[in-house]
Amino acid sequence: MTIHFYTFSNKQGGSSRQRAFRISDELRLRGFSTVIHTPPVVDIARTPWPGKFGLIAEILRSLPSIQKDDIVFLQRAIYSKYFFVIMVVFLTLFRRKMIFDIDDPLYLHSFTKTKVFTQMAHAVIACTHGEAEWVKTYNKNVTCIHIALSMSDYQKFTKSYETESNPVTIGWIGTGPEHVRNLELLVPVLQRLAAKNIPAFKFVLIGALANRNVYALFESIPGLNVEFIDTLDWTNPESAPREIQKFDIGVLPHRSEGEWNKAKTSFKILEYMACGVATIVSSFGEMPYIIEDGVNGLVAASEDEWVEKLELLISDRTLQARLGRAGQERVRDAYSFDATIPQYIEVIESVSENRRLINPIP
Numbered sequence: 001m002t003i004h005f006y007t008f009s010n011k012q013g014g015s016s017r018q019r020a021f022r023i024s025d026e027l028r029l030r031g032f033s034t035v036i037h038t039p040p041v042v043d044i045a046r047t048p049w050p051g052k053f054g055l056i057a058e059i060l061r062s063l064p065s066i067q068k069d070d071i072v073f074l075q076r077a078i079y080s081k082y083f084f085v086i087m088v089v090f091l092t093l094f095r096r097k098m099i100f101d102i103d104d105p106l107y108l109h110s111f112t113k114t115k116v117f118t119q120m121a122h123a124v125i126a127c128t129h130g131e132a133e134w135v136k137t138y139n140k141n142v143t144c145i146h147i148a149l150s151m152s153d154y155q156k157f158t159k160s161y162e163t164e165s166n167p168v169t170i171g172w173i174g175t176g177p178e179h180v181r182n183l184e185l186l187v188p189v190l191q192r193l194a195a196k197n198i199p200a201f202k203f204v205l206i207g208a209l210a211n212r213n214v215y216a217l218f219e220s221i222p223g224l225n226v227e228f229i230d231t232l233d234w235t236n237p238e239s240a241p242r243e244i245q246k247f248d249i250g251v252l253p254h255r256s257e258g259e260w261n262k263a264k265t266s267f268k269i270l271e272y273m274a275c276g277v278a279t280i281v282s283s284f285g286e287m288p289y290i291i292e293d294g295v296n297g298l299v300a301a302s303e304d305e306w307v308e309k310l311e312l313l314i315s316d317r318t319l320q321a322r323l324g325r326a327g328q329e330r331v332r333d334a335y336s337f338d339a340t341i342p343q344y345i346e347v348i349e350s351v352s353e354n355r356r357l358i359n360p361i362p
Contacts, residue, residue, distance in 0.1 A: 001069050001352055002033040004062075006087070008076035009040045011235060014267060016040065018147050019103050019127075020075040026341045032348070037062045044080040056082055063090050071351055072098040074121075078106055078113040091120060097351050103127040103147055105263040107134055122351045125344075128286040130263030141356055143347050146286070147267050148340040150237070151332050154274035157241035158328065159248075161321035167200035167225060168314050171247035171277075173240060174268050176207045176214040185253040185282065187217055189306040193314070194223040201314050202227060206243055244275045248320055249313050253306070256284040265290075270335050273297065273327035278320040280309055290335070296326035 005024055007016040024034040039055045047055055063086075066072060072091065077083060091098055100121035107114040118124055118135055124142040126132035135142040176183065183205075190203060202225035208214045210230045218226045232239040244250065250272030255261055265286035272279040273296070280298040281287050291297040298313065300306040313320055333339060350357050 001071065002035060002067070003027065003071045003073050003348065004066050005034065005036040005073045005075060006059075006077050006083075007036060007040050008079065009042050010038075013040075013042075014234070015103050015147075016075060017235075018149065018267065019101055020073070022150070022337070023341070023344060026337050027344065027348075030341065030345065032345075035065070041077045041080050041083050044083050052082070056086070059083060059086055066090075066094075066096055068096075069352070070096065071122075071348060072096055073101065074098060074117060075101045076103055076106060078110045078117065081113075084113050084116075088116065088120070097122045099123050099125060099347060099351060101125045102131050102135065105131055105134065105260050108260050122354075123347050123357070125347060128263050128265045129289060130285060134263070141350075143343060143357060145340050145343045145347075146265065146290075146335055147270070148335050148337050149267075149270055149274055149331070151274060151336040151338065153237040154241045154244075154271065155328070155332075157238070157245040158276040159245055159324055161248075161317055161324065164317060165248050167202045168248045169204055169246060170201055170249045170251055170310070170314075171204045171206065171244065172251050172253075172268075173206040173244060173271065175209070176205060177209055177211040180211075180213050180217070182254045182282075183214065183217055185255065185303070185306075186251065187221065188303055189253075189310065190218065190224055191221050192307050193310060194221055196311065198311055199314055201225070204229065204247065206232065206240075240271055241275050244271055244277055247272070247275075247277045249310070250277045250279045251310075252279070252281040254282040254284045256282060256301075261285055269297075270331050273324075274331045274336075276324040276328040278313055278323040279327055280306070280313065282306075290330070291327075295323075296330045297323055 005020045007020040009016045011017050011021050024036055027034050044055045098121050100117045118138045124135045124139050126135050126144050129144055132142050132144045204227045206229040208228040208230050252269050261284050283299050283301040291299050293299040298309045300309050
């Protein structure tokens with residue numbers, strides 16, 4: 001049996017990297033045969049004619065390699081109508097088994113394609129409990145497996161709180177231009193903190209991409225010590241944790257309104273926690289399942305809570321260390337590949353053996 005991955009993007013994209021390429025690698029280490037087919041679905045969608053012909057032909061040439069006992073693994077593969085039609089016809093005519101992976105509420109972007117793949121799938125893997133609830137309307141065989149990471153990539157960059165930091169470093173990492181609306185939530189918080197008589201701190205934003213809108217958010221805050229890092233080598237698994245290790249506090253501001261945010265999660269929260277960095281997040285989506293407020297991180301539901309809890313963290317090194325240690329343990333036990341790959345294997349084996357999973361949503 002071979003598992004055939006068709007992905008949303010290439011390895012550069014965080015979603016496909018963590019939920020297809022890394023999963024494929026981890027499965028191979030455990031004795032499974034896997035292959036990742038190209039081109040990524042998003043490339044087909046974005047390539048104009050006549051170049052699109054070659055990409056579609058490449059997909060068609062891959063299909064004969066999928067044997068009767070193999071499994072097709074569609075990772076967020078809804079962004080091309082041509083790929084969609086090809087795969088629906090192929091799966092229907094040749095009766096191949098398929099797992100559909102949803103790592104965002106895709107049904108809000110493309111309801112019909114997401115619904116059809118969900119209905120056709122022998123099993124669906126959802127990234128959050130909110131997504132899993134939607135999936136259950138169309139397919140009861142759904143398992144919630146959160147996006148995960150390799151602890152070995154992060155644990156060697158574990159934050160040490162043994163010595164005081166001056167200034168205390170508050171950090172954010174991500175694709176800044178895509179998160180301007182979320183980063184806006186942090187602006188009044190940092191304005192208020194910069195005006196307070198509290199220990200010195202600076203704000204480091206990684207992933208600004210030289211975007212003026214991102215820079216403008218924080219450059220205008222009076223008295224704020226801010227540093228921008230435009231980009232990292234995202235394909236190097238050590239790049240992000242090496243920088244995160246320099247944080248004393250990791251922040252994740254995120255809007256909570258809207259159906260998308262209600263079912264959303266964030267990979268960066270796991271990166272902070274895996275490095276043992278004390279973390280504070282907005283209250284949205286999957287966060288209540290990941291963070292227990294005051295135990296392995298802090299959750300802020302309003303601007304006032306952000307100010308109050310950030311001020312507390314900035315002023316309390318012991319609290320930073322305690323939350324950092326607990327957060328790292330939480331990721332190791334529930335959101336590392338060592339924790340999630342056995343769940344993937346259970347889903348694969350259930351599809352291979354034509355059986356339903358029992359109580360697949362924790």
